[in-house]
Amino acid sequence: MSTWLSSKPFVLKQFGVNDIIQLLTLQLFISLLLERSLEVFITTWRGPFIEQLDISLQQEKALISEKIKLLEIQQKQVPSLESNQVSGLPPEGMSLEQQIIQNFTQNQQDSLKMFKPQTDDINEKERQRTAYKSDTRTIALWTSLLFGLLISAIGVRSIEPLLVIDLDNPIQVVLFRSLDVFLTGGLIAGGSEGIHKLIKVFLDFMEATSKQIKNQG
Secondary structure (H helix, E strand, C coil), rough: CCCHHCCCCCCCCCCCCHHHHHHHHHHHHHHHHHHHHHHHHHHHHHHHHHHHHHHHHHHHHHHHHHHHHHHHHHHHCCCCCHHHCCCCCCCCCCCHEEEEHHHHHHHHHHHHHHHHHHHHHHHHHHHHHHHHHHHHHHHHHHHHHHHHHHHCCCCCCCHHHHHHHCCHHHHHHHHHHHHHHHHHHHHHHHHHHHHHHHHCCCCCCHHHHHHHHHHCC
């Protein structure tokens, strides 16, 4: 297929470090604008619901915490088992230690049953919150990718500015530009942090190459 598309490879243009930096800086600037715009759009659209859910969760957790403190105070006010042994003994066949363990376990089970509706409601809201944030993240990524592809389609490219394209082969040009649009659109959609890392990697590589050439010289 590559032979049918073109019998010769693309020719690289003469470019330097400044050309690469200028190319990536433009995409970094566009990515920053896209990030801030999407942040405003997503926060305006999806923010109020998640804020109300967070407030509801905080209120329910605070209410359960207060109930637990109140229950602990009430339990401390109840006479201890040891003081009750003055007037009575444990049931036949059960030691004092076994009765203490049984009462402690029973108190724990009663507490769990008492707070089970509230804990179930909190767990359900936590799952709902996680699912909602996941959906929001998916919407943001797809929207970012769509805008990245559109921006790249109108002329912001990553590879084409560095090559001499053979315009006599329209099929090859269409396929190449389509691939360039997808690569550039994905790079822009990935966010400014990814482009910044790419610039840093390129600069580190060029600096290491320059030092190596100087050392050989």
